[in-house]
Amino acid sequence: MPIVLAACNDADAPEEQRVLEGDAEAGRAAIAEVECGVCHRIPGVxxxxxxxxxxxxxxxxxxxxxxxxxxxxxxxxxxxxxxPSLVPNTGMPQMPLDKKQARDVAAYLYTLR
Ligand code: HEC
Structure with a gap:
């Protein structure tokens, strides 16, 4: 697991949770766009x-x-x-996020403290 560097507004997260090149604001937008909120309560979205x-x-x-x-x-x-690639029988589906968007989404989730 590479140690990752802070990107702007996830600077409050502990170091081990900062996501390389993750842009939390872009992540919030991606969460809204792909509608994670159909299944989850997500503060700020x-x-x-x-x-x-x-x-x-x-x-x-x-x-x-x-x-x-x-x-x-x-x-x-x-x-x-x-x-599902991590937990085969999970109820959480594959979501249409590219690598960059997935990093951004993770960065946003780590702002939820
Ligand atoms: C169709 C419903 C559905 C959608 C859409 C969905 N999820 Fe989930 N998600 C779940 C379910 C069900 C679980 C619980 C999975 C488990 O425990 O195996 C879960 C678990 C999670 C977890 C782990 C939560 C925990 O407490 O451990 C995260 C983080 C998460 N989802 C983020 C997202 C994000 C971000 C998106 C959008 C990109 C998303 N989910 C879209 C159903 C969904």
Whole structure:
């Protein structure tokens, strides 16, 4: 797992959670665009109040993703775009995010403290 560098507004996150080249504001926009909020409550994203998946409040303080994976940038970047490749029977679907967008989305989630 490479140690990653801070990008602007995720500077409040602990060092191990800062996402290389992740742009949290762009991530917030991507979350709205692909409608993660259909399934999740996500603070700061208008209309994101779904209850299919867990609420993502304070996600930056969680130790685990989906209760089984370490909450680290490389894992989260992959999770947000292709969760079934990590946990085959998960209810979290593949999402149409490219690599850059996945990093941005992860950066935004780490601002949720
Ligand atoms: C069709 C519904 C659905 C959509 C759309 C969806 N998710 Fe999920 N998500 C889930 C479910 C269900 C889980 C719980 C998975 C598990 O525990 O295996 C989950 C879990 C997660 C987790 C782990 C939460 C935790 O508490 O461990 C994160 C982070 C997450 N989703 C982010 C996103 C993001 C970001 C998007 C948009 C790119 C998104 N999800 C889109 C259903 C969805």
């Amino acid at each position: 208008a209309g994101a109040n779904g209850i299919v998946g867990p609420p993502l409040d304070s996600f930056g303080r969680r130790q685990l993703i989906a209760g089984v994976l370490p909450n680290r940038p490389g894992v989260l970047v992959r999770w947000v775009s292709d969760a």
